[in-house]
Amino acid sequence: MSELRPRLERALAAWLPWQRWSGGQGRLVDTVDVVEMTELVDRRPSGGPLGLLTVAEVRFADGGTGRYQVPIGVRRTLPDRLAPAVLAGFDGCVVYDATGDTELCELMLQLIGQNGRRAEIRFVPEPSSGFSGASRRGLTGRPVSAEQSNTSIVFGDRYILKLYRRLEDGVNPDLEAHRALRRSPHIAQLLGSIEGPGTTFGMLQSFAAGAAEGWQMALTSVRDLFATADVSPATAGADFAAEAHRLGGAVAAVHADLARELGSASVNASTLDLAVRLDSSIASVPALRPYASRIRTALQLAGPVAVQRIHGDLHLGQVLRTPKTWLVIDFEGEPAAPIADRVALQSPLRDVAGMLRSFDYAAQHQLRLFPGHLRDKAEEWTEHNRTAFCAGYAEVAGYDPAAQNRLLTAFELEKAVYEAVYETRNRPDWVDIPLRAVRRLVGDA
Numbered sequence: 001m002s003e004l005r006p007r008l009e010r011a012l013a014a015w016l017p018w019q020r021w022s023g024g025q026g027r028l029v030d031t032v033d034v035v036e037m038t039e040l041v042d043r044r045p046s047g048g049p050l051g052l053l054t055v056a057e058v059r060f061a062d063g064g065t066g067r068y069q070v071p072i073g074v075r076r077t078l079p080d081r082l083a084p085a086v087l088a089g090f091d092g093c094v095v096y097d098a099t100g101d102t103e104l105c106e107l108m109l110q111l112i113g114q115n116g117r118r119a120e121i122r123f124v125p126e127p128s129s130g131f132s133g134a135s136r137r138g139l140t141g142r143p144v145s146a147e148q149s150n151t152s153i154v155f156g157d158r159y160i161l162k163l164y165r166r167l168e169d170g171v172n173p174d175l176e177a178h179r180a181l182r183r184s185p186h187i188a189q190l191l192g193s194i195e196g197p198g199t200t201f202g203m204l205q206s207f208a209a210g211a212a213e214g215w216q217m218a219l220t221s222v223r224d225l226f227a228t229a230d231v232s233p234a235t236a237g238a239d240f241a242a243e244a245h246r247l248g249g250a251v252a253a254v255h256a257d258l259a260r261e262l263g264s265a266s267v268n269a270s271t272l273d274l275a276v277r278l279d280s281s282i283a284s285v286p287a288l289r290p291y292a293s294r295i296r297t298a299l300q301l302a303g304p305v306a307v308q309r310i311h312g313d314l315h316l317g318q319v320l321r322t323p324k325t326w327l328v329i330d331f332e333g334e335p336a337a338p339i340a341d342r343v344a345l346q347s348p349l350r351d352v353a354g355m356l357r358s359f360d361y362a363a364q365h366q367l368r369l370f371p372g373h374l375r376d377k378a379e380e381w382t383e384h385n386r387t388a389f390c391a392g393y394a395e396v397a398g399y400d401p402a403a404q405n406r407l408l409t410a411f412e413l414e415k416a417v418y419e420a421v422y423e424t425r426n427r428p429d430w431v432d433i434p435l436r437a438v439r440r441l442v443g444d445a
């Protein structure tokens with residue numbers, strides 16, 4: 001194993017910066033130190049894979065650092081489907097990223113069901129979830145194909161295991177929020193976790209089979225409106241407003257539960273410091289510069305504001321519509337933000353603003369595909385659904401977020417600036433969507 005480590009470190013230095021979950025595609029790597037390697041397999045059947053839960057500490061050339069989970073498989077012969085995951089050759093074997101190896105992923109599921117332990121790593125079924133060794137028999141794992149900040153594996157359409165890639169100190173906020181929300185009808189049931197010393201490696205949940213993602217539903221609705229001449233959003237084939245209304249209610253209920261379980265407070269809005277990232281955002285996205293002083297003014301807030309734990313990165317891709325209700329997923333917050341910011345108490349209007357931005361994204365994204373005279377329709381769709389979402393939220397929360405216009409606009413602007421940076425780094429051809437929103441929110445469009 002001692003000879004595997006340097007080989008793996010060299011391979012990871014070239015491979016890891018190109019993985020979406022490492023944050024910032026293609027950053028140059030200075031050093032990789034593999035600091036932990038825990039054997040997953042107890043008694044390996046002959047010819048079976050060797051599995052290692054590996055932790056790599058990475059120092060990037062730009063001074064950034066990160067600690068990442070990379071489950072590693074080692075096999076003599078590799079099934080063809082694992083070819084894209086190959087990292088290195090070693091001692092006549094192939095070393096690869098094991099998140100696509102169904103055999104090794106199933107082993108993790110099995111270990112959770114058995115309340116297992118490997119060295120310092122504990123595989124824990126969630127108390128009173130009913131998940132046990134018997135629950136997982138005969139299920140095959142498949143990786144989720146969606147673009148992700150982490151890596152998830154679905155087992156037989158019943159369970160989903162998310163392996164956190166970037167490891168943080170303490171309990172992952174996603175796991176913490178799911179524990180706090182265990183009685184909520186608006187989350188996928190928490191079934192177990194993988195926990196190491198001082199960090200969370202993974203979370204197991206029930207899989208919402210056949211659920212539709214909010215983002216796809218919204219895109220379909222906009223497309224229907226664009227495809228039909230002379231109709232309003234309310235009369236187009238796939239009007240989304242009734243769903244947006246229910247979604248608003250679900251988000252308000254989740255906020256109420258988070259406040260009850262994890263606490264709330266009242267602070268002066270100036271302490272929220274919404275402009276803290278503005279200078280570095282402008283450095284990353286020079287197109288923001290002409291609006292800098294107006295953005296700064298809009299982000300200056302004062303007066304009392306209620307704060308609590310929130311989702312932190314709420315958008316239509318983070319909500320799933322099951323036949324019964326809306327589920328909110330992925331409570332990790334903004335993937336690149338420091339952990340202290342992600343668990344800090346925040347205004348719930350920040351989540352509301354995230355979702356309102358997402359309605360704009362859905363309409364503007366479709367507009368890029370159907371350009372031209374449809375701009376008015378896109379805006380009508382956005383307004384129609386924003387109104388419905390806020391009305392649904394108000395019914396459950398007892399206050400209308402839209403009535404707090406100054407605060408809501410500031411959070412939308414903060415989010416749009418964040419999105420401009422996110423898109424510049426990850427999807428440069430999308431950056432016009434948030435930039436247009438910034439212009440509108442500072443009164444320039």
Ligand SMILES: Nc1ncnc2c1ncn2[C@@H]1O[C@H](COP(=O)(O)OP(=O)(O)O)[C@@H](O)[C@H]1O
Pocket residue numbers: 144146147148149150151152160162188205206207208209211213317318320329330332
């Ligand atoms: N409980 C679930 N049931 C069904 N699909 C899910 C569930 N949780 C996540 N997904 C799917 O997996 C994708 C990634 O999940 P997410 O929690 O957002 O991961 P990440 O933190 O890696 O972004 C989601 O977009 C969704 O399509």
Ligand SMILES: O=P(O)(O)O[C@H]1O[C@H](CO)[C@@H](O[C@H]2O[C@H](CO)[C@@H](O)[C@H](O)[C@H]2O)[C@H](O)[C@H]1O
Pocket residue numbers: 147148149215313315316317330333334335354357358359361362419422
């Ligand atoms: O889902 P993640 O936690 O990885 O969030 C990041 O990626 C999102 C894109 O996948 C990004 O969301 C932005 O694009 C969405 C459409 O793809 C849109 O619905 C959101 O409103 C918009 O913010 C998110 O900002 C980023 O943190």
